Amino acid sequence: MNFSDKNVIITGGSAGIGLATVKTFIEKGANVLITGRNADTLRAASESINSPKLKTLSSDTSKLADISRLAETVAASGNRVDVLVLNAGIAKQYSIEDTTEEVFDDLYNINVKGLFFTLQKLIPHLSEGASVVLISSGVSVSGYAQMGAYAATKSAVDAIARTAATELADRKIRVNVVAPGLTDTPMNQQTPPDIKNAIAAAVPLKRIGQAEEIANAIVFLSSNEASYISGSYLAVDGGVTIRR
Ligand SMILES: NC(=O)c1ccc[n+]([C@@H]2O[C@H](COP(=O)([O-])OP(=O)(O)OC[C@H]3O[C@@H](n4cnc5c(N)ncnc54)[C@H](OP(=O)(O)O)[C@@H]3O)[C@@H](O)[C@H]2O)c1
Numbered sequence: 001m002n003f004s005d006k007n008v009i010i011t012g013g014s015a016g017i018g019l020a021t022v023k024t025f026i027e028k029g030a031n032v033l034i035t036g037r038n039a040d041t042l043r044a045a046s047e048s049i050n051s052p053k054l055k056t057l058s059s060d061t062s063k064l065a066d067i068s069r070l071a072e073t074v075a076a077s078g079n080r081v082d083v084l085v086l087n088a089g090i091a092k093q094y095s096i097e098d099t100t101e102e103v104f105d106d107l108y109n110i111n112v113k114g115l116f117f118t119l120q121k122l123i124p125h126l127s128e129g130a131s132v133v134l135i136s137s138g139v140s141v142s143g144y145a146q147m148g149a150y151a152a153t154k155s156a157v158d159a160i161a162r163t164a165a166t167e168l169a170d171r172k173i174r175v176n177v178v179a180p181g182l183t184d185t186p187m188n189q190q191t192p193p194d195i196k197n198a199i200a201a202a203v204p205l206k207r208i209g210q211a212e213e214i215a216n217a218i219v220f221l222s223s224n225e226a227s228y229i230s231g232s233y234l235a236v237d238g239g240v241t242i243r244r
Contacts, residue, residue: 001220004028007081011059012089013035014042020211023215033074035070042058061115062109070122081122084131093146108149115160116160129172130171131175135178139154140155174226176233176234181209181237183208
């Protein structure tokens with residue numbers, strides 16, 4: 001897979017799955033622009049990648065003004081976007097009974113509204129034949145406890161992807177979903193080891209995922225090798241959704 005001279009945007013590219021995806025794209029020759037809220041985390045990501053091919057932009061995907069700034073940055077560069085990875089997201093675990101309006105709004109503003117309007121504002125900048133990958137989660141098609149609002153945001157992501165795959169097909173733009181299972185990233189730093197072990201035990205491959213394994217799926221779906229794949233939902237979860 002070769003991404004020489006391809007322009008890639010990854011929202012939430014400063015940590016976890018996004019950062020692993022940046023590394024893989026850069027190794028394959030791409031120019032990559034990443035977003036994130038925290039300037040220190042963006043700087044640390046930039047230092048760890050240490051490549052002139054990586055650019056960063058401090059941008060909160062839940063703020064429409066920040067999304068517009070991202071689109072203006074792309075327009076000012078004069079470059080088309082060949083790959084767009086809509087990855088920025090947060091997770092919060094509450095039962096339906098314990099979910100407050102604030103928790104619900106945070107999840108929806110970042111995972112759904114932010115993703116939707118980032119896609120909308122960048123559609124005019126996508127090249128013919130571009131690839132868009134939306135990061136969902138296995139919980140979008142499962143029924144885990146404590147995940148009601150988060151899972152609902154990810155089901156919304158799946159729905160947005162299906163519509164986008166249909167609407168953008170006449171420009172030969174492919175749109176796909178990657179749905180990770182539990183993956184070892186900063187998002188899960190606070191998850192106690194015994195909970196992680198219990199989750200791993202329920203996975204057919206008997207372990208949780210690594211960010212690089214999710215990145216490989218994102219990069220594959222963005223490549224010419226996936227030229228006839230659009231509208232797909234790719235579970236990258238060690239087989240856990242077999243049992244849903
Ligand atoms: N890890 C898992 O087990 C797992 C499983 C299934 C699905 N996923 C999904 O995979 C995606 C990446 O998760 P991850 O585990 O890599 O998370 P992570 O380690 O917490 O990293 C999240 C990235 O998104 C950025 N981000 C968060 N909110 C943002 C906002 N409002 N605007 C812009 N950037 C924002 C973060 O930077 P800042 O905090 O600086 O903004 C960071 O770069 C998410 O959509 C998540 O729902 C993760």
